[in-house]
Amino acid sequence: MSTDLKNTIFSVNIFNTNTSQWERYTLKGLEPMPKAENLSVYELADYSSDFDKLYTTYIFTDTKTLNQWNNYRKAIGTPIRITRAYCSVKHNKDLASKYPGQVAKYSQHMAGKAFDMVPYYGNITLEQMYKIALSYWTFVEPDYSSHVHGDARDPGSPYYPIVQYGSQNVYVATCQDALYYNGYLTLTDIDGIFGDITKTQL
Template sequence: MARLLIYDAYENKVYTYANLNENDPMPYSTLTTLRLREFRGKSASPTLWTTIAAMEAWNLTRRKYGRGIPVGYAFRRIWEGGHGTRSQHYAGVAFDVGQSLDQRQRTAIYNAARTSGAWGYVEPLSQTPTWVHFDRRYGTPACSGTTAGYPTLRRGSRGCYVMILQDALSTLGYQTGSRIDGIFGARTEQALRGYQKRTSLRVDGVCGCDSWKKISTAVIGIGRTKTTID
């Protein structure tokens, strides 16, 4: 059984699905076009997360393509690694698909994703020769001069990027609470301030560009630790 957190940006709320089976359809996805096990990919995490917007983008792309889209990679936790330092896969809003298809089919999926207008980013096919990447990133990146990365977070922030921060800080030994909940409250701020102080960052309780760089670099791919929470 898996615990799934889904962020609703429209209402700024996090919804919890406490007991999902691997073959259950992802909430907010159309029928059985995307099952939990497909979204999970190779992640071994008992807790996963995504957004309603990502599921809606999936539905539009699947509808435009008109047939099944095999998913190679979607969700991953930052300490599991496997993607870039501040990858959208760790936010649960990115998909790498079509690895088992031919180039013609992948081009059709790419075109469906592009013309849907629902994704924040669809990677050019020249950069993904054997798969198609699209993601529903949201917010303004904390680091200027880029469209990638994660937004600035502070007390009161909610969503999947807060989940990444809670996951990373707890794995590094700075407790944000007993469970990941996607809500930046007092304990998440305290944990962040502790990490900032320990690593000579500005101690302001705000996760901006410098904090994201240092935290993500420290935790990427290190594996689950004894302090990791779910």
């Protein structure tokens, strides 16, 4: 990859689902991801191997997702390579135009809730990874031919849960990212808090 992700400075935003507060960090790619085990910040970067592009240095996810990762990683017991984690609206739109019909319109990657994973050293098979994933992620895609997709979606919502004025979570950030993509908000307005600026632009 041409981008030096390990030395890139990222804005890391983690929604703590226990306290319902955002926790924000400024970290280099090679630094450990807060609240996570065996995970570096750059592994969650919105980097596209398809377009050889780092879409944004802003990352968001939540503790529910990181807890599912922690428990899954522990159960696997060997390194895992993450091929896609957080994926911005712009990135997802580009993928959808490159792979028509193969990219989800309501991707959990756009909410920082999903990991695409493959074996790192080949000492475990995709099928083994898939079977173990079923016990640790809220949702696992049935097709594991190229990677295992696990996500921590809201089980009550087939796509995204409803957000409204006053809501705080990763889905608010996804909504703000869509407004940013369409020119209604600036990048710094993406804070995952549904306040007056977001309300005005909807």
